Amino acid sequence: MLKVELHAHTAHDRADRVAHTTRDLVEHAIGLGYHALAVTLHDIQRDNARDAAWARERGFVLIRGIERTIEGVHILLINFPAHATAQVRRFEDVPRLKAAHPRGLVVVPHAFYPVGSAMHARLDTHASWVDAVEVNAMYTRYLNFNGRAIAWARTHHKPLVGNTDLHVLAQMGTTFTLVDAEPDPDAICEAVRAGRTDVRTTPLPTAKAGWLFAQMVLGGLLPPTSVDE
Numbered sequence: 001m002l003k004v005e006l007h008a009h010t011a012h013d014r015a016d017r018v019a020h021t022t023r024d025l026v027e028h029a030i031g032l033g034y035h036a037l038a039v040t041l042h043d044i045q046r047d048n049a050r051d052a053a054w055a056r057e058r059g060f061v062l063i064r065g066i067e068r069t070i071e072g073v074h075i076l077l078i079n080f081p082a083h084a085t086a087q088v089r090r091f092e093d094v095p096r097l098k099a100a101h102p103r104g105l106v107v108v109p110h111a112f113y114p115v116g117s118a119m120h121a122r123l124d125t126h127a128s129w130v131d132a133v134e135v136n137a138m139y140t141r142y143l144n145f146n147g148r149a150i151a152w153a154r155t156h157h158k159p160l161v162g163n164t165d166l167h168v169l170a171q172m173g174t175t176f177t178l179v180d181a182e183p184d185p186d187a188i189c190e191a192v193r194a195g196r197t198d199v200r201t202t203p204l205p206t207a208k209a210g211w212l213f214a215q216m217v218l219g220g221l222l223p224p225t226s227v228d229e
Contacts, residue, residue: 001178001198002035004188007067007076007109007134007163015042016216018167022051026060028169034176036061036188038078043069045082063185067109070094074117076134079189080104091122094129105189107161109134112148127156131193137164137175138213141203159192162199168215170208175201 010022020028022039029037039048045066055062065078066085075094077085080101088097094106108130111119123130133153135146153160162175178198181191191197204212 001180002061002183002188003033004161004177004179005029005034005037005163005166005172006063006065006078006105006107006161006177006192007040008037008166009041009067010039012044012046013041014044016167020169022048022062023054025166025169026051026055026058026062028172030058030060032173034060034172035183036063036179036185038063038065038076040065040067040076040078042067042074045085047082059183061183061185061188063188069117072116073119073122074109076105076107076109078105078107079185091126091129094126098129103186103189105192106131107134107163107192108132108149109163109165110136110138110145111152113138113145123152127158130156130158132159132161132197134165135160135162135175135199135201137162137171137201137204138209139203140206140209142206143209144203159195159197160199161192161197162201168212171212174204175199 009018010025011018048062048064052062063079067074068077068088071091084097084101108119111123111133133149161177164171166172179188179191180196181187
């Protein structure tokens with residue numbers, strides 16, 4: 001079983017200020033026993049070939065991805081070519097993307113969180129092209145918006161994946177997915193689609209959740225970090 005994260009941001013993100021680079025993130029993940037992760041920047045998909053090759057030398061799988069804004073909603077498009085995800089602007093474009101590139105994976109993040117970028121009721125209308133639904137790490141024992149997503153996934157027979165929506169390295173470790181797959185992007189995505197997953201999640205302590213949330217909000221207000229390609 002591979003320990004996997006499928007929703008993470010780095011300093012190349014143009015929407016939020018994030019301190020760590022892709023390689024910082026990979027090294028941190030390796031230290032926590034992860035085997036694979038997808039970098040999902042907001043509305044930009046970088047060529048990760050050099051970083052992926054560097055990660056492979058360390059026995060780690062780096063998966064290409066993007067957190068695409070589609071009709072005001074955030075959707076994770078994982079393991080698709082960048083030229084293809086750039087053409088996705090409306091919900092109706094997603095099934096065409098999947099038909100053209102069947103090795104990709106479509107994940108709905110923070111589906112029922114109280115944010116404007118969440119799917120909410122629209123998830124029912126577009127269930128046919130959803131491959132998996134996210135259990136988000138940002139919750140506590142006393143405040144948890146994942147319940148409706150978990151119930152929806154069970155009702156619609158969709159797999160769950162545990163993600164952090166990582167903007168700060170300290171977020172990593174409390175929620176993740178164990179995936180029964182070979183260490184390869186195509187194999188990982190196929191296994192998630194098939195439901196060969198096990199979400200492991202632990203609530204955040206309230207103080208830590210508050211600190212992490214403040215860091216994420218601050219990162220969203222500050223101009224993005226300028227980093228070299």
